[in-house]
Amino acid sequence: MIRMNLNYIKLRDKLLFMYILSVFIPIVVTNVVFYQVTTANIRSQKTRDAGVALNNLKNELRVTIDQGVGLSYSLYADPVFNDTLSRSFANHSEYIRAYNSYLIGEFSGQLSQGIRWYQVYTDNPTILSSGYIEHLTEDVRKSSWYKQLQHKMVPYPTLIATDQTLSLVQRLNNQDTGGIEQLLKIDFNMDLLKEQFRNSGFDGKVYLVDPGGHIRFSNYPKSEEPPNGKLYGDIEFPNQTIRFDRVYEGINYLEGWSLQGVMDEEIVLQEVRKSRSFVIWLACINVVLPTMIIAAISRSIHVRLVRILKHMKKVKTQNFQTIPPEDARDEIGQLTTEFNRMTETIRNLIDEVYLADIQKKDLELKQQQAQLHALHSQINPHFLFNTLESVRMRSLIKGERETAKIVHHMAKMFRKSISWNQQDVTVKEELELIDSFLQIQKYRFGEKLQYFIEADPSVLVYRIPKMVILPFVENASIHGIESTAGVGIIRLSVRTDGSELHIRLEDNGIGMSTARLDELMQYLEQNMDIGEHVGMKNAYSRLKLCYGDRFSFSIQTEVEKGTHVQIRLPLDDKHHEG
Template structure:
């Protein structure tokens, strides 16, 4: 009892119109809303991330532009210093610690002070020649042997002299407890172009970092400035010059920004912009919590909207059941009574809408079915009588014709008489005709071997040879490997008969027909080739179209059936019925050179679904 009840519930669930309507409402209403809420929330989240990322990238770009301006000022000072004629003379002169050295120092200091006005980040500018002479913007003019020279200067000089670049940026170093980066440039003799010294500008990173301290990314975001060796130039939490190897840098690669997680699994928005002129990289880090705070109000409103839509879908579902489903269920119960044979039931048609029209149509249908059943009963009786008389007439007609067995015995009698009279040619033809008739009258098996079909062709061509006086030359080619292949009985003779009938005219001097069998992968192709006059291109097109047209539509091509031959078309349809649409007959022809008919059959016979 419980199993029957569960089975009824399952059937009701599958067949119930109301359940299907509810599923449609859920699929077309609720699910899209839920998907929309998820997709909408994610889309807006991504848009917010993009907006915040673009806003902070603009801030980073402003910092980038300021650093580029500093680099541009440094390049300008390096160039003006290197090409100044007075400084060229100072570099070319030998080291001197007397009065001349003092005058050269004052001249250099006065010139440099004019260049560095408004650039407090430039800590010092020094010129050096290769003889040990050194003058800086602080007024020091002693030789390298008299005062300590920062080791980085010697490294810059070696890199400039031994390298291909005329500008060098040093790593971060510290002097007098000040973090520095130095920029070096070769001084070339304006007359000979040979290097005569270097000019070095020391950049005070403290002044750079002071400006970066004032840059804010949202409320708690930070910026980081790294040099070409990934050493910290500016970091609010790390010391200048330390190596910075955090894993999130790899996630950025060449992207301007991305979302990632820290080692503590805190999600962050990472940004970057590169300062190509300096080889530095500027990074920004913004906590993702500050981004999603702006979405809280939107998410609340969207959830309220989703709840209202769910309630609305529920109200619509109840209304649909009352207005549409219940009347349909009533009609369903009436239909079941009609199925059981009760044609007296009628539906109520008080409503003026489509449901009411459905009830009226149901009542009309029941009345018409009752009338049709009565009419069909009378027609069946009349048809049965007519069929009986038709079969009786066919039986009488068959009995009035000569039976094939009588014809076969008659041919044997003629052959015996021709043998007795010594007429060998008539005996041979009659024997062939008798064997042909015997082969044709066999009803089983339906499928025969290629070897048997070729034997039948030889008997048929003996008669043709006798009829045409040997004017047509026939040749055969049947390899042993395909002699066992099966095909429907009497498939080749209609094609050969069609070739004999249509291929030749009086102008053909040489008349020949070849029957060649070849294997093509898993198929066998039987070619019937003639040396006749060929088929005109337009007629050949119509014949091939007739072969590709369903049998029931071939009345459209009745004008070309004489040329193609009804037997050939029937063979084509029989082959496709036995083996499938990929098999059958194809025709190619060249006007004036002959025609080739190809019959394609499979090596391994498998009945098609139609025959099964």
């Protein structure tokens, strides 16, 4: 289990960590919780208000429809009225007398605020179309409301919607009519219904839906086309909506009818959204002000501690520079004063006691190194050559030809590396040295390593700085091929390209990451030490000394896919083997 040790964290990070846990997170969480609770409360309140408004609209709509139902039942239950409509009159005069004496009185004063018009239809041929009584003609039977009525054979009134009109239709068959069809059609005051929908207080869309699921009336404004006649289920609403369902139950003439309310949640939370900017500004103030205070205090501590640490590191390199004094009485100021005193004391001690002794020991060490170097220089390199040759001959005698071959290549490489008395060699000599090296590497890796060296015959006589290709081949075999799991392949090609000598080295090794490649190129260009690739650094530096800006060098690599190295050298007469 990993345990966090606060002693490993920098002071500046500790202050930042303390600020985040103690100030930033509590403020953010508090504001988020406050906003969420406020949003939930307002949403709940708006939902309750919308439900109450929809219930009130449902009751008002029923009261209006009940006005028509009352009129319908009064005429349905009147035996004299029904008998008069179904009676066969001998002539028009007889019907007129009956109309004036009874029928016209039945209709007087029957209209109310919710009823715009009502009409009685009969197919009795002996009556005249007059006032509220009309013949039930074929055109009437072809109308939409009449066709809808035929699907409902019920004794109570039927609520029917057609073309922006809501009607109540009642069959007047309370008694035997002798085959005469008599209907009462009551049209409701649509202006009143629109006003009821508009003044309902429901902040959204309201739909009056019939038992078949079709929208028969809605509160759409005049600027929008109402969806009357469409299925309510086919209407597409935004994702964030609140739905309300108010169904008429237990009322035979309203059975299956319902009020559907749809309210956009964005509209519901519009008031909260308006206050969101205020909450954000308040949170910003609560965050920015403590941030500025903590940043000022943190800087007062961090900057001065870093300055002390910087001067401490200078002491390690024997630079006993004191810290400029400052007007500070806190612990850091006292630490600065004591550090200056300590620095002065150490410098005096070194000057007085240790410096002379160090100089004496340094002189003795240099003398010992000079003697050792003289002894090394006295060793004859031919002794090593003769020893390697003895090992090779002994291997041949024992039949160990492969070992003898490798020893021969080692002796050949060593002899050439120290016996070249010139700074440049021919391409042929460089490639022979590389071949010997790769033979040794193949002895080491076995079948895991395969290499191919290709060179145009015309380029073999050109002279190049010695050992400028070998370090890159060595890097490809040791760092690239050694760590790969499969067969490692190294390809080296040397050819002319116009006025340039083109050297291309490819391997299918482990490659390098982009960060590692940038670090390597920076190491080659600048004087910095990363602990490896010394041979590459040496070869690159000698190329810059010999050619200046006239040569080009590039490395292309990808992790697990290999590395390509390209070197382009200029060709001129002085680099040609005469």
